[in-house]
């Protein structure tokens with residue numbers, strides 16, 4: 135099981151020592167044009183997790199490719215680029231510009247603002263990117279869709295090589311005077327409260343597609359990561375935990391070994407998909 139960061143949760147250029155603990159570094163989502171992001175405050179702590187409305191702040195495609203990518207390559211860590219946009223062409227253009235000798239995979243953020251997340255449009259974006267690059271494509275899906283497994287099947291049929299699950303889920307936090315804490319009002323909830331929802335999404339998408347899955351959503355410990363493996367994830371990504379514990383990648387990797395021993399499995403790979411639901415087992419012929 136590789137340990138990645140979740141997109142947008144680590145600035146590898148500002149914290150290279152944290153990035154070097156990872157097996158793969160995933161960039162923040164890059165959009166065609168630069169984005170300032172939302173007005174502050176854009177992060178709020180809640181009793182149930184973190185709420186953010188960063189608004190996809192990023193330098194934009196041209197500056198990312200010319201300035202950020204060469205510096206990220208110097209870190210010597212396998213690199214995935216998170217791609218965002220507002221049309222299938224936006225995504226495909228960025229994918230076509232990613233140099234395969236520098237970038238290991240593209241993660242398509244299919245949960246961008248203003249991008250319809252319906253199964254068809256997710257599949258359309260993946261198909262456009264499939265034509266644009268031979269790089270492995272990971273489709274990052276949101277668990278807000280009523281049937282995430284259906285979206286997963288659609289993107290698999292369109293040529294996705296893997297899935298990244300899950301993105302934040304929309305939420306609101308209020309202050310003492312009942313005003314939204316975030317300037318933008320609404321934001322994306324992340325952290326431990328996402329874990330059961332993320333495990334569900336990983337489990338149904340694993341059963342529906344069998345694709346490699348990067349599991350994320352509230353992972354804080356090695357045991358959490360092992361639970362994602364048991365639900366079908368091949369790899370694990372750390373997001374919100376990195377803000378509180380920059381040593382989390384090395385710690386989680388160490389804890390994984392002990393978590394495997396405690397659960398009676400040899401490795402996370404051996405645990406993969408063990409947590410089948412009784413519903414699924416009934417469907418399997420005896």
Ligand SMILES: Cc1cc2nc3c(=O)[nH]c(=O)nc-3n(C[C@H](O)[C@H](O)[C@H](O)COP(=O)(O)O)c2cc1C
Nearest residue numbers: 140141142163186243300301324325351352373374
């Ligand atoms: C501050 C912040 C910024 C994020 N930015 C992005 C982003 O640019 N692209 C993306 O696909 N996901 C983004 N995410 C979502 C994370 O990659 C991850 O899917 C989510 O936070 C769930 O994992 P966690 O509970 O471990 O944080 C962001 C999350 C946070 C907290």
